[in-house]
Amino acid sequence: MRTSTWIRQHLAALRALLVLTVITGIVYPVAVFAIGQLPGLRENAEGSLIERDGKLVGSSLIGQSFTSADGRAMAQYFQSRPSVAGYDPLSTGASNLGPEDIVDTTARTSLLTTVCTRSKEVGDREGVDGSRQFCTKDGVGAVLSVIGPRDADGDVSRPVRVVSVNELCPAQPFLTTFRGVAVECAKAGEDYSVGRIIPILGDAPVVPAVPADAVTASGSGLDPHISPEYATIQVERVARARGITAAEVRELVAAHTDGRTLGFLGEPRVNVVELNLDLDARYPLRS
Structure with a gap:
């Protein structure tokens, strides 16, 4: 390749770089900023700040x-x-816990118990019924581990042991018996996953007095x-x-x-x- 051709190609590339830099680095940002200052757009463009x-x-x-x-x-x-991020814009995000997160562990509280606890607190604070389905009256997830032989469908028709997994001893379980077996409180650190995990609906209203956005x-x-x-x-x-x-x-x-x-x-x-x-x-x- 001749030297003059090499120089022309690089000069063309340099001109393209300069033109695109002016367009995308100066003209476009200035145009967007100017549009953002138009009436009706300025408030949002400035971050909707309140003084x-x-x-x-x-x-x-x-x-x-x-x-x-x-x-x-x-x-x-x-x-x-509620806010998992503490309303901090630098740590925005959710808990990523889903509806099947219903059993408390030593490491963290389940989503179900979190919702139940919040509902009871809001109900007590506002003077309304804070009860919810699948929640105990004390504000934890109403969940049992039913331990015993299972049938073909995975059901435990004749349990030998039943534990309220989210109520740590010496708590009084929310149910006295389940299928003829006395319900026990849970012992800290013990694993009850061997049993069938069953959430209990309870007798709370279908439509709770405390709305969903107050607890999630x-x-x-x-x-x-x-x-x-x-x-x-x-x-x-x-x-x-x-x-x-x-x-x-x-x-x-x-x-x-x-x-x-x-x-x-x-x-x-x-x-x-x-x-x-x-x-x-x-x-x-x-x-």
Whole structure:
């Protein structure tokens, strides 16, 4: 290859590099930034940040925890849905536990018991029935290990031992007997997987008073929204804590409730972050 040809090819490559750098590295980013500053887009482009008195207090797209230093729910605020990520944008994510995660271990609490515990806590806090199907009255997963010979279908028709696997001794099991066999509490560190694991439905309402978003975390761990149903059961508590009427609180809840996106996508939702900030602005705590 002649030297002049080699130089021309490299000059062409250099020109292409410079042109593409200007287009993709300067023109395109500037154009996107400019479009993002248009009315109606600027708020989202800036991260939906919320300022009060010149101070950054949060984002309308990222939830917050409204608890005291010891982790207790603060009575004057609406509570967000649980977050596995602790509402930390740098550790966003879910627990990745599924509906079959029902047995507690020494290493961690099962998803079922986590849901049962949260439901009881919310019920006690809000003064509603916190019972759920497959949960004991004490707020753990109602699960038995039925030990004994199995038939062709894998069922244990004549158990020789039955253990409530999520209730550690000396707890009193939620059932006295199962198929004629006394139910035992579980001993720490003992493995009961040899038995057939059976969740017990119980007599809780089919539709619990505590909604699902009050006891389960979102996939991102950053969701700032709760359902109107969860907001509704919190109204009386917040009103008492702030010394205002429930009607005044409901009015603010309605103001911060969004309908389905485009009228048919998703579900109605309440932005807890914006709602709590509005409560502080309109009805600050009385000393």
